[in-house]
Amino acid sequence: MTHATSMGLDSRKLAFWTFIGSECLLFGSLISTYLVYKGQSVVGPYPHEILNIPVTSLSTFDLLASSLWMVLALAAVQRGDMKWAKIWLLGVAIGGLIFLGFQVYEFTSFVHEGLTLQRNLFGASFFLLTGTHGAHVAVGVIWMLTLWVQALRGRLGPQNAITVEIAGLYWHFVDVVWIIIFTLVYLLQ
Amino acid sequence: MSNPPSTGLRSWLTTTDHKRIGTLYFWTAFAFFLIGGLEALIIRAQLAQPDGSLVSADTYNQLFTMHGTTMVFLALMPMTAAFFNWIVPLQIGARDVVFPRLNAFSYWVFLLGGLFMNASFLIGAAPDGGWFGYVNLTGPQYSPGLNIDFWVLGLQILGVASLAAGFNFIVTILNLRAPGLTMMRLPVFSWMTLVTQFLVITAFPVITVALVFLLFDRTFGTNFYVPAAGGDPVLWQHLFWIFGHPEVYILILPAMGIVSEVLPTFSRKPLFGYTVVVYSGVLIGFMGWGVWSHHMFSVGLGPIADSFFAAATMLIAIPTGVKIFNWIATLWGGQIRFTTAMKFAVGFIAMFIIGGLSGVSHASPPSDLQQTDTYYVVAHFHYVLFGGTVLGLFAGMYYWIPKMTGRLLSERLGSWHFWLTFIGMNLTFFPMHFIGLLGMPRRIYTYAPELGLGTMNLVSTIGAFVIGLGTLALVINVLWSRRHGEPAGPDPWGGATLEWSIPSPPPPHNFDVIPTVTSRLPRWTTEHPAAPSAPGSAVHVPPGSWWPLVAAAGLPIMASAVVTKLLALVFLGAAVLVFGIYRWAYEPFEV
Numbered sequence: 001m002t003h004a005t006s007m008g009l010d011s012r013k014l015a016f017w018t019f020i021g022s023e024c025l026l027f028g029s030l031i032s033t034y035l036v037y038k039g040q041s042v043v044g045p046y047p048h049e050i051l052n053i054p055v056t057s058l059s060t061f062d063l064l065a066s067s068l069w070m071v072l073a074l075a076a077v078q079r080g081d082m083k084w085a086k087i088w089l090l091g092v093a094i095g096g097l098i099f100l101g102f103q104v105y106e107f108t109s110f111v112h113e114g115l116t117l118q119r120n121l122f123g124a125s126f127f128l129l130t131g132t133h134g135a136h137v138a139v140g141v142i143w144m145l146t147l148w149v150q151a152l153r154g155r156l157g158p159q160n161a162i163t164v165e166i167a168g169l170y171w172h173f174v175d176v177v178w179i180i181i182f183t184l185v186y187l188l189q
Numbered sequence: 190m191s192n193p194p195s196t197g198l199r200s201w202l203t204t205t206d207h208k209r210i211g212t213l214y215f216w217t218a219f220a221f222f223l224i225g226g227l228e229a230l231i232i233r234a235q236l237a238q239p240d241g242s243l244v245s246a247d248t249y250n251q252l253f254t255m256h257g258t259t260m261v262f263l264a265l266m267p268m269t270a271a272f273f274n275w276i277v278p279l280q281i282g283a284r285d286v287v288f289p290r291l292n293a294f295s296y297w298v299f300l301l302g303g304l305f306m307n308a309s310f311l312i313g314a315a316p317d318g319g320w321f322g323y324v325n326l327t328g329p330q331y332s333p334g335l336n337i338d339f340w341v342l343g344l345q346i347l348g349v350a351s352l353a354a355g356f357n358f359i360v361t362i363l364n365l366r367a368p369g370l371t372m373m374r375l376p377v378f379s380w381m382t383l384v385t386q387f388l389v390i391t392a393f394p395v396i397t398v399a400l401v402f403l404l405f406d407r408t409f410g411t412n413f414y415v416p417a418a419g420g421d422p423v424l425w426q427h428l429f430w431i432f433g434h435p436e437v438y439i440l441i442l443p444a445m446g447i448v449s450e451v452l453p454t455f456s457r458k459p460l461f462g463y464t465v466v467v468y469s470g471v472l473i474g475f476m477g478w479g480v481w482s483h484h485m486f487s488v489g490l491g492p493i494a495d496s497f498f499a500a501a502t503m504l505i506a507i508p509t510g511v512k513i514f515n516w517i518a519t520l521w522g523g524q525i526r527f528t529t530a531m532k533f534a535v536g537f538i539a540m541f542i543i544g545g546l547s548g549v550s551h552a553s554p555p556s557d558l559q560q561t562d563t564y565y566v567v568a569h570f571h572y573v574l575f576g577g578t579v580l581g582l583f584a585g586m587y588y589w590i591p592k593m594t595g596r597l598l599s600e601r602l603g604s605w606h607f608w609l610t611f612i613g614m615n616l617t618f619f620p621m622h623f624i625g626l627l628g629m630p631r632r633i634y635t636y637a638p639e640l641g642l643g644t645m646n647l648v649s650t651i652g653a654f655v656i657g658l659g660t661l662a663l664v665i666n667v668l669w670s671r672r673h674g675e676p677a678g679p680d681p682w683g684g685a686t687l688e689w690s691i692p693s694p695p696p697p698h699n700f701d702v703i704p705t706v707t708s709r710l711p712r713w714t715t716e717h718p719a720a721p722s723a724p725g726s727a728v729h730v731p732p733g734s735w736w737p738l739v740a741a742a743g744l745p746i747m748a749s750a751v752v753t754k755l756l757a758l759v760f761l762g763a764a765v766l767v768f769g770i771y772r773w774a775y776e777p778f779e780v
């Protein structure tokens with residue numbers, strides 16, 4: 001049900017933008033802590049010994065690609081092409097799952113190499129930052145699957161494309177945060 | 190039309206009406222205000238004489254920690270939320286907030302978070318690390334008990350409530366304004382609510398992160414704040430005060446908004462310099478982000494940081510001072526009626542000036558080093574938070590409770606309330622300036638007779654009990670007037686804003702017909718025609734919902750996992766939360 005709003009912008013979308021603003025401060029605090037504690041660990045493993053740029057580039061590429069699937073999913077929903085909408089929505093979810101798979105692989109191999117939460121400041125701030133991001137991806141995957149199930153049941157269409165649009169906002173935001181983390185944590189060691 | 194049930198427990202548990210949620214916030218915050226006040230009285234009784242022995246040092250630590258935490262997070266913030274809920278939709282000509290169920294969720298999360306934190310008293314392990322929870326005192330090494338866990342988790346839960354309410358009210362104010370109600374016609378109280386909520390949604394994520402680090406240090410053995418592992422306890426101070434200073438404005442801006450409504454009404458004059466007051470409020474909101482390290486001058490951050498934060502802190506006094514001049518100029522030449530609300534509003538100005546001036550006095554690092562951690566600081570922030578926020582909220586109560594209940598509060602009891610509170614607070618807090626400058630530190634459970642501070646402490650304690658008497662007058666007044674107060678009618682004060690154009694208490698849908706606004710003072714500048722009678726049955730009132738309460742219940746269940754060491758509770762709580770959210774999302778619910 002649509003109301004005329006004072007700003008001419010859908011209220012849910014506006015709320016979501018304020019939520020993203022809030023999330024910026026959350027990730028900002030986590031990233032700042034990571035940077036402040038860079039080089040402060042008194043024991044290894046240190047970032048340059050352990051971070052695997054080639055592998056993480058792959059997962060980064062996968063997450064970037066999923067943002068493209070998201071754009072295509074929204075476009076499909078908006079023009080009422082529900083066949084492709086379902087495909088692209090599932091694609092986004094799978095892209096997210098692949099990313100999470102990479103992260104599980106990364107975390108377990110780090111633990112095998114001796115980097116744990118408790119080991120040093122690098123471990124604590126790295127796991128908490130990337131883990132928080134991973135949790136956001138996981139929520140996004142559940143959201144995409146929910147939309148996909150909705151589409152399968154025929155309950156998604158151009159009339160409620162706004163719900164897909166908001167999910168897309170979330171997904172792109174999580175993607176952008178990852179680009180920042182990838183740059184600051186992995187590339188600029 | 191499917192009206193929600195209007196009486197009975199179920200109607201309250203499932204309500205999504207902003208007015209009822211406002212009432213729930215009001216009574217809950219009021220109860221916590223009394224609890225926090227009781228803690229303060231025990232503290233003052235302990236300090237009435239040197240070598241006091243009423244409570245042990247351990248109990249004393251719990252008392253001052255819970256006094257601060259309760260007043261900030263469980264009494265004052267929720268009491269401002271009670272007014273946001275009740276008044277903002279009425280002032281902007283809306284039928285409810287934009288997301289009514291999210292609003293109910295905020296309240297339930299707040300209530301459960303408050304109960305969770307206070308449940309710690311039952312096992313004798315209330316938080317005892319100060320309301321600012323400095324590490325490494327609050328780290329696992331020096332605080333091995335459950336006390337700090339309750340504090341950390343309680344604050345995390347309360348943060349969720351504040352954030353959810355923040356998104357809701359920002360969108361409500363930006364998007365649900367009545368036709369013609371442009372931003373520069375928005376009542377100042379609604380404006381200050383907007384600024385406050387922007388501060389909430391940007392400040393709370395920062396303390397969330399700080400608390401997560403502390404939780405991990407305590408629960409999983411990480412080293413975020415452990416110096417031996419290279420960690421830095423000062424990181425906590427930075428993160429806490431990056432949140433903590435905006436929090437101060439989160440507490441004072443709503444009171445400034447209330448006073449900016451009360452003064453014009455009882456001076457029968459428009460607010461002097463509306464635009465300047467609004468922009469000052471916005472400016473305070475921005476500048477509030479750049480001053481946090483004035484809480485940390487004694488850390489030794491170096492001359493550059495100290496100079497920057499000293500200058501920024503002095504600068505922020507300017508927009509605040511501007512507002513004070515605007516309020517005084519509003520009084521100038523007005524037809525002043527000294528109702529109780531007006532007395533509290535004028536008292537607010539006077540007390541806030543004192544608190545502001547002592548605040549500027551510790552904007553200067555050398556001066557601050559003499560004052561920090563002494564009772565001088567306690568005097569300062571009580572002039573701001575009691576003399577400012579609490580007096581402002583009292584003004585709001587006498588002004589708006591008639592709108593909420595349809596009955597006026599007693600002016601006679603109100604006068605007792607005002608004078609007891611006003612005299613009591615000055616007796617309590619003014620001597621603290623001297624007690625502090627003469628060297629008595631904060632957070633010390635007793636002091637030696639040789640300090641020679643016994644008399645002043647006794648005066649302070651007497652003052653606290655006078656405030657207690659004043660509060661008793663308020664309690665009696667609020668309870669008595671519910672039945673016996675004079676009927677208020679729609680507009681007992683001749684107010685200028687939209688809330689006074691509808692019956693008291695308002696009908697569930699607020700406005701029969703959404704008004705069209707043509708000026709800043711709609712009820713003063715236009716002849717107000719009788720509201721056109723509307724086809725009442727056509728006004729849709731959303732039904733109640735259980736799911737906000739169910740979803741909210743998931744959070745304290747998850748938090749209990751840490752204090753009981755039962756991992757299963759995390760999954761149970763998460764399941765409850767997710768289940769609640771899904772039922773909520775799929776509930777046919779139209780606003």
Ligand SMILES: [Cu+2]
Nearest residue numbers: 434437481484
């Ligand atoms: Cu401050």
